[in-house]
Amino acid sequence: MDMGFVLTQAITQAIGVTAIIYLLATMGLNIQFGYTGLLNFGQIAFVAVGSYAIGVFLIQWQQDPWPNWMPWPTLVPNLWVAILYALLLSVALALILGIPTLRLRADYLAIVTIATGEIMRLAFKSTDPLGGSQGINGKMGQDFYDLNPFPQQDRFDFGPLSYTRADLWVVLVGWVVIALLLLLTWALMRSPWGRVLKGIREDEDAVRSLGKNTYLRKMQALILGGLLGSLSGIFWAIAKQSVQPDSFVPAFTFFCYTILILGGAARVMGPVLGAIIFWFLLVFIEQFLLLLIDNGTITFLVPTQVGPIRFILVGLGLMLLMIFRPQGILGDKKEIALDAR
Amino acid sequence: MPGDIAAQAVSALASVTPEPGAAKPDPILVADGVNRHFGGLVAVDVTHVEFQKGAITALIGPNGAGKSTFFNLLSGFDKADAGTWVYAGTTVTNTPPHRLARRGMVRTFQLTKSLSRLTVIDNMLLGAGEQTGEVMLASILPFLWSGQEKKNRERAMVLLERFNLAAKADDFAGSLSGGQRKLLEMARALMLKPNLIMLDEPMAGVNPALKQSLLDHIRDIREEGTTVVFVEHDMDMVRDVSDWVVVMAQGKVIAEGRPDTVMRDQRVIDAYLGAHHDQQLTDSGETRTEGTTS
Numbered sequence: 001m002d003m004g005f006v007l008t009q010a011i012t013q014a015i016g017v018t019a020i021i022y023l024l025a026t027m028g029l030n031i032q033f034g035y036t037g038l039l040n041f042g043q044i045a046f047v048a049v050g051s052y053a054i055g056v057f058l059i060q061w062q063q064d065p066w067p068n069w070m071p072w073p074t075l076v077p078n079l080w081v082a083i084l085y086a087l088l089l090s091v092a093l094a095l096i097l098g099i100p101t102l103r104l105r106a107d108y109l110a111i112v113t114i115a116t117g118e119i120m121r122l123a124f125k126s127t128d129p130l131g132g133s134q135g136i137n138g139k140m141g142q143d144f145y146d147l148n149p150f151p152q153q154d155r156f157d158f159g160p161l162s163y164t165r166a167d168l169w170v171v172l173v174g175w176v177v178i179a180l181l182l183l184l185t186w187a188l189m190r191s192p193w194g195r196v197l198k199g200i201r202e203d204e205d206a207v208r209s210l211g212k213n214t215y216l217r218k219m220q221a222l223i224l225g226g227l228l229g230s231l232s233g234i235f236w237a238i239a240k241q242s243v244q245p246d247s248f249v250p251a252f253t254f255f256c257y258t259i260l261i262l263g264g265a266a267r268v269m270g271p272v273l274g275a276i277i278f279w280f281l282l283v284f285i286e287q288f289l290l291l292l293i294d295n296g297t298i299t300f301l302v303p304t305q306v307g308p309i310r311f312i313l314v315g316l317g318l319m320l321l322m323i324f325r326p327q328g329i330l331g332d333k334k335e336i337a338l339d340a341r
Numbered sequence: 342m343p344g345d346i347a348a349q350a351v352s353a354l355a356s357v358t359p360e361p362g363a364a365k366p367d368p369i370l371v372a373d374g375v376n377r378h379f380g381g382l383v384a385v386d387v388t389h390v391e392f393q394k395g396a397i398t399a400l401i402g403p404n405g406a407g408k409s410t411f412f413n414l415l416s417g418f419d420k421a422d423a424g425t426w427v428y429a430g431t432t433v434t435n436t437p438p439h440r441l442a443r444r445g446m447v448r449t450f451q452l453t454k455s456l457s458r459l460t461v462i463d464n465m466l467l468g469a470g471e472q473t474g475e476v477m478l479a480s481i482l483p484f485l486w487s488g489q490e491k492k493n494r495e496r497a498m499v500l501l502e503r504f505n506l507a508a509k510a511d512d513f514a515g516s517l518s519g520g521q522r523k524l525l526e527m528a529r530a531l532m533l534k535p536n537l538i539m540l541d542e543p544m545a546g547v548n549p550a551l552k553q554s555l556l557d558h559i560r561d562i563r564e565e566g567t568t569v570v571f572v573e574h575d576m577d578m579v580r581d582v583s584d585w586v587v588v589m590a591q592g593k594v595i596a597e598g599r600p601d602t603v604m605r606d607q608r609v610i611d612a613y614l615g616a617h618h619d620q621q622l623t624d625s626g627e628t629r630t631e632g633t634t635s
Contacts, residue, residue: 184481187480187481187483188477188480188481191474191480191481191483191486192466192472192473192474192475192480192486192490193474193475193476193477193479193480194480195459195463195466195467195475196467196475198456198458198459198463199456199459199467201458202456202457202458202459203454203456205418205438205450205454206450206454206455206456206526207456207467208418208437208438208439208442209416209418209438209439209442209447209448209449209450209454209530210439210442210447210467210468210529210530210532210533211439211440211442211443211447211470211533212439212467212475213437213439214439217477220477334513334516335458335513
């Protein structure tokens with residue numbers, strides 16, 4: 001264990017599967033909160049829908065003795081159809097959350113979404129056909145891994161970074177999908193449609209008085225952000241080949257907010273920068289502390305304490321960021337200095 | 342000719358009897374039996390009121406008279422408990438504000454709602470109506486809307502020029518002064534090419550120099566054929582700019598008339614100053630003393 005190992009670990013994680021999962025969900029939040037001002041505190045609910053849809057359609061329904069009057073398993077012949085259903089389910093969730101709350105003040109959406117995330121986690125955890133507390137494990141997304149174009153070999157090395165064949169494929173596709181979605185976000189947000197969303201964030205009544213249907217635009221933003229959240233869940237299920245109910249905790253959404261504010265809200269590249277820096281710091285601090293404990297520099301800590309301590313240190317860093325650079329890394333200081341309305 | 346519309350409106354109003362609920366020769370907005378109560382408090386109870394097309398009508402009244410609530414009802418920002426109102430021949434009772442705005446009935450707010458973290462020009466462009474690029478699916482195909490956007494931008498710059506905000510076009514709206522925000526809000530409403538513009542206290546918190554230019558802008562708007570209805574406390578402004586005045590008190594329309602005469606109306610004076618304002622307190626005191634002694 002040396003400094004090179006610490007850095008390699010940190011870089012690998014900063015652009016790795018977990019960072020991609022958080023990044024996709026955060027890009028959804030950026031559209032909802034960053035641009036439109038919708039307080040979605042339950043992005044994890046969309047992630048869970050994506051993950052569970054993949055797990056249930058591809059594993060549970062194929063192996064469990066499912067009631068034979070349910071024709072659905074035959075309707076999910078492969079991963080791609082499962083992904084389509086997962087996305088449709090997340091649209092349905094956005095509609096269920098949005099229809100009663102988007103006409104009300106912003107806080108109502110926040111309350112409903114945070115509750116929905118927890119309700120879904122607990123409901124999934126206690127429903128055996130959905131895997132119960134064991135979650136769903138098994139080969140998900142074989143169709144995806146079958147497309148892997150890389151030659152059969154054990155490891156692929158890029159300088160200090162080293163990937164297995166499957167990991168390389170997963171990470172590569174993840175970043176390509178992210179690049180395309182960033183392009184989409186950029187195109188949407190520079191358009192008059194994006195301008196209406198930003199107007200809604202600033203003052204919804206003013207936008208309504210100018211003849212815009214704000215309810216429709218808020219619903220579109222909620223659905224679009226939810227779709228990105230659900231993609232994050234789909235990617236999660238495929239990449240980790242496992243869906244665990246207790247991964248879908250409210251803290252996930254709060255980390256997404258942290259990433260968003262760190263990178264700069266309402267900036268297309270904000271979530272990317274935020275996710276990379278967040279995971280780099282988290283892993284770097286962890287590995288660095290482990291290194292120091294390992295070579296005896298730090299004697300007052302044991303390795304099991306490192307996990308919690310890295311979050312304390314990252315939290316401290318974020319507090320400093322908020323004090324000295326409240327607009328985030330990509331934000332505009334002038335913009336944040338303006339009073340909100 | 343727009344200028345003629347304004348002149349016609351003024352001459353048409355000359356023959357109207359100055360009575361509450363008076364019928365106008367060519368009303369653009371007619372409200373009937375509009376009622377709004379908050380619990381036991383009746384905020385608005387307007388039996389009948391008409392607003393003349395092409396004129397500048399002021400809606401005045403003491404604090405708590407229900408002017409702003411009435412405004413909110415008419416513009417769809419609040420729901421009435423009873424009543425109907427007709428705008429340009431169509432019943433628009435409780436129609437949502439964005440539909441009203443698309444029909445050409447636009448309002449501004451007492452507390453200016455400039456969109457702070459949008460630039461001045463973006464504020465203006467947001468005002469433009471019927472934008473293809475505001476449809477989600479069309480928005481990612483710039484060739485569908487870039488031509489329209491360019492035309493809107495040109496029109497916005499002309500308006501900004503007129504309202505002395507052209508130099509600020511690329512600044513955040515949040516960096517403008519209070520008065521400039523009022524101007525921006527008015528200019529933004531004009532982007533919609535409204536037939537009827539409803540201004541909620543356009544002079545609130547504006548310095549005297551800017552007041553004069555705001556008054557000129559309001560007159561210009563009328564000259565272009567847009568009907569103006571505004572709520573205002575500033576009596577000088579009301580006298581200066583309005584063709585017709587509607588006075589509200591305790592939720593009801595209590596008087597109407599031309600600005601010079603309505604100010605002398607006993608009902609209006611009573612509403613503002615109280616019915617017994619011209620009786621001397623000492624006199625009534627003496628009367629009471631006499632009463633007790635005799």
